[in-house]
Amino acid sequence: MSVVTLQIGQCGNQLGCSLFDALAADALAAAAPDGAGAAFFRDRGAGGRARWAARSVLIDMEPKVVDAAIARARGAAAASGWAYGAGRSLSGHSGSGNNWALGHHHFGPKVRDDALDLVRREVEAADWLEGFLLLQSVAGGTGAGLGTYLAEALADEFREGALFNVCVWPYEGGEVAVQPYNAxxxxxxxxxxxxxxxxxxxxxxxxxxxxxxxxxxxxxQDLNGVAARALAGALLPAYARPAEGAPPPPPPRPGQRGAPAAPAAAAAARQLGRVPLHPLGDLAAHLTPHPRFRLASVRHVPTLAPGTLDFTTFAWPPLLRRLRQMAITGSFLEEGMEWGPRSTAAAAPHAPGPPAHRYRNRAASSALFLRGSGAAEADAAEFADPRWHAAWAGDPLLVAASGARAGGCQMAATLLATDQAAVAPLARMRDAGYRMAGARAFLHQYEAHGLEEGALLAAFAGVEDALAAYAGLAATAGAAAAVASLLEAARGTERGVSTSPEARAKIMAAVEELKRAGAGKRTVEDASATWRLLWTTEKETLWIVKNAGLFGTKAGEVYQVIDVPAGRLQNVIEFPPDGAFIVDSSVYEEGAGGQRLGFKFGAAKVKLPKRDFGLPPFGQGWFDTVYVDDRLRVAQDIRGDTLVVERDGPPRIFS
Structure with a gap:
């Protein structure tokens, strides 16, 4: 399996040098490289200053950037063991002027054939192509504009293999005046x-x-070194393992001297139960469980000055605790991190812990890489917490491990996640872009190179879609945890008849979380169904359920039937085997919020074993469906009562 890297623009080329240094420091340490060595380097044989050639193509519209990258790698080749391959670079004679349109519309078509020819030569040197890794900035003209064009060209030319972009986000203080447009x-x-x-x-x-x-x-160069170490933490060889960790290997039996020595990779594969992960393909496939979630962030611990490693004590529990806290609070730094939402056991979704809304950051999926001593056994179950991941993700957490050290650390962990923190700077950049576009600032420079204003507006729309998708993760993940908490607390309360103060507090806290999840959503149409009562505060219903014996019967199931198109509402308390208390009402949408249904009582009747009798209609009111999903509906009415019901099929008529 081979990964071809494209280093595009000044930023991409400088980052590429640092990344290959980091990969080489660990993957090429042995005489024969393992997964990462084979994936990112090709063997040129002995005899030269560097045996290993990076599987990389260097591209920039100014020759000095490419020349500097090649010279830097060649100068350190004797120590690092790698260099760039001959004839794998492409450069022009003038830059892209920090203009995305110039890089994309002008230089893109101009260099397409030559760039793809270099890529094909690198692909042909690979035994099996896994995909492409593109390194670029989003602020300038070449990395952003030309880099985007080449990504589109690769997607057209090579239909197989993963395409993964690493994009450097500029300083928000402003490296380039037009960076909002470019980004x-x-x-x-x-x-x-x-x-x-x-x-x-x-x-x-x-x-x-x-x-x-x-x-x-x-x-x-310092910034690129930090970024490269984090990237290498995800790209170096690793083996999938359970979140809880593998049990430690059993001790040798008495008299057993142990198995014959085996290569480290093979031993790790046997211990962890599968072949090594593909460093790019498996990662890209797992991190993007849905097309709307393409943007990811990375966190890496520990980040220490090299001179302090020998004086640092490492242990997995505190290391993973810090990394997880960074994730759920949306922080990228250990220093100054909020510790309010404390860790909870992921294996127990209903375990005590912070309310779901206190998880500041949520993810569609994540991939955790553990490296170093004890990586196979370290317990990472807390990263599977449903409060952290989207409820719809079937298998949101990938955990992989390797016993080899990374970056000289005895233990290190890297977390990649398609999380809300990844898009936080995008929202601020969007706002800056709107202000610029509203004043038509610099638009003429883009229009001069063929970018129409409609294309820029389409870019704004695409960014808005991405921001909306990631914003929805909070409601989705929070709702899943709240539903689980509500159902657990309501169990054993006899639908509200015998609710303890503690259970009531948990139920109402979950209801508040579900109200936040459903805020602003239209729920009127989704309310049409037959609903079975799970819990309520409505006193009349609870009185009948509790005192059905006064009627010479007992209470069975309690239903609410809503048919909005037909304008019909029924509230039903069954008295098995054949009796019931049935209230018929008309129902209609009320107000403009999309959640409120008004009702007016029409008739009521009681069916008992020995007699039936009717009751006169007695009023009207409204209720809001504050949350509804495929299973559950939560409503609150004009009197402040709360109703929690479970879907029991389409609307049906009780008579």
Whole structure:
């Protein structure tokens, strides 16, 4: 399996050098490289300064950037063991002027054939193509504009293999005046062709250098080093394992001297139960469970100054606790992280813990890579917490491990996630873009190179769709945990007759979370069904359920039947085997909120074993369906009562 990397623009080429340094430091340490070595390097044989050639193509519209990257790798080849292959670079004689349209519309078609020819040569040197890794910035003209064009060209030319983009997000203070346009155009286009887009924020990388590594004035090489270490943590060889961790290997039997020595990779594969993960294909497939979730973030621990490693004590529980807290709070730094939402056991969805709404950050999916001593046995079950992942994701967490050290650390963990924190800077960039476009600032520079205003508006629309999808993760994940908590608390309360204060508090807390999940959503049409009562505060219903013996019977199931198109509402309390208390009402949508149904009582009757009798109609009112899904509906009425019901089929008539 081979991954071909494209380093595009100044940022992409500088980051590429650092990434291959990080991969080589671990993957090429042995005489024969393992998975990452074979995936990212090809063997040129002994005899030269560097035996291993990076499977990479270097592209920029200014020759000095490409020349500097090649020279840097060649100069360190004796120590690192790798260099760039001959004839794998492409450069022009002038830059793209930080103009996305110039890079995409002008230079893209101009260099397409030459660039794809270089890529084909690298693909032909691979035994089996796994996919493409593109390194680029979103701020400038070449990395953003030309990089996007080449991603689209690769998607057209190579239909098989993963396409994964690593995009560097600029300082929000402004590296380039037009970076809002460039960033929005890049991400909206990549969302249509890429299998995954990993965002690396310069602001975060800079803070990591200054606060965690003690670098007072970090340069771009420092930032790229931090980013490369995090990327290598996900791309180096690893083996899938359960979140709970594998049991430790059994001790040798008495008299047994142990099995013959085996290569480390084969031993790890046997211990963890499967072949190594594909470093790009498996990652891209897992991180994007739905086409609307392409944008991902990365977190890596520990981040330490190299000179402190020998004086640091490592242990998996505190390391993973810090990483998980960073994830659920949306933080990218250990320093200053909020510790309010404490960890809870993932294996028990109803275990005590913080309310779901206190999880500041939620993800559609995530991939956790553990490296170093004890990585196979470390317990990572808390990362499977349903409060952290989307409820609809069938298998949202991938955990992989390797016993090999990464970056010299005895233990290290890397978490990639398609989470809300990944798109937080995108919202701010969108706002800046709207302000610029509203003033028509710099638009003439883009129009001069063929970008119409409609294309820019389409980019804004694409970004809005992405932001809306990620915003919905909060409601989805929070609702799943709240439903589970509500059902657990309502169990054994006899539909509300014998609710303890503790159970009532848990139920109402879950209801409030579901109200947040359903806020602003139209629920009137989804209310049409036959609903079976699970819990209520409505005193009249509870009195009849509790005192049915006064009528010479007992209470059975309690139903509410809503048929909005037919304008019919029934409330039914069954008295088995054949009796019932039935209230018939008319129902209609009320107000403009999309959640409120008004009703007016029409008739009521009581069916008892020995007699039936009618009751006069007695009033009107309304109720809001504040939450509804495929199983559950929560309503609150004009008197402040709460109703929790479970779907029991389409509307049917009780008589």
């Amino acid at each position: 929005l155009l890049t991400l909206s286009h990549l969302a249509d062709v890429s299998d995954g887009v990993l965002l690396l924020q310069n602001e975060v990388l800079h803070a990591t250098c200054t606060k965690s590594m003690g670098i007072a004035r970090p340069g771009f």
